């Protein structure tokens with residue numbers, strides 16, 4: 001069964017408590033938090049203070065996606081704030097093996113995200129340090145972009161690289177009921193969705209449509 005991780009990038013930031021509670025009651029499996037630093041991506045969003053404040057409002061895992069230039073120094077911040085999964089971008093980690101160890105040393109699940117133009121080959125020698133691989137199906141930075149079809153082949157290749165390891169494949173960007181079906185067929189385990197979950201405020205109906 002595929003898991004749904006609503007991205008609170010599309011939430012009403014003035015009512016985050018209500019949004020987190022509503023998503024939890026509507027059957028979300030994880031809460032996806034898009035951390036953007038205004039450098040790695042041209043957008044600025046949440047810091048650890050916000051993660052700490054929303055932590056009490058749900059028992060769901062907090063899935064923190066770091067779209068930042070210097071993730072190593074932030075791992076402790078988000079770990080201390082209550083993240084359960086911390087995902088870094090391979091493109092900004094010259095010492096990816098070390099960065100993933102830092103995450104696991106905090107007792108958190110370690111994820112690596114790949115931009116659409118990044119090959120899955122960068123994962124080959126860190127597979128045993130990983131709990132999650134996040135395939136960006138749009139270029140990171142904004143919600144509401146169109147799904148990039150070429151990533152379906154990447155998802156399938158990653159699936160076969162993983163073999164029998166306990167590593168989840170997550171997809172992020174442009175996920176709607178049509179593209180979700182393609183991602184699930186290619187091997188995705190977790191669907192991140194902002195626009196399509198929040199559309200019209202019908203969170204449960206929208207998440208069911210993705211499943």
Ligand code: DX5
Nearest residue numbers: 007140141143144174194195
């Ligand atoms: C993009 C973020 C996504 C984004 C997805 O940089 O990582 O999580 O919120 O938004 P939609 O579902 O609108 O494409």
Ligand code: ZN
Nearest residue numbers: 034065172192
């Ligand atoms: Zn994301």
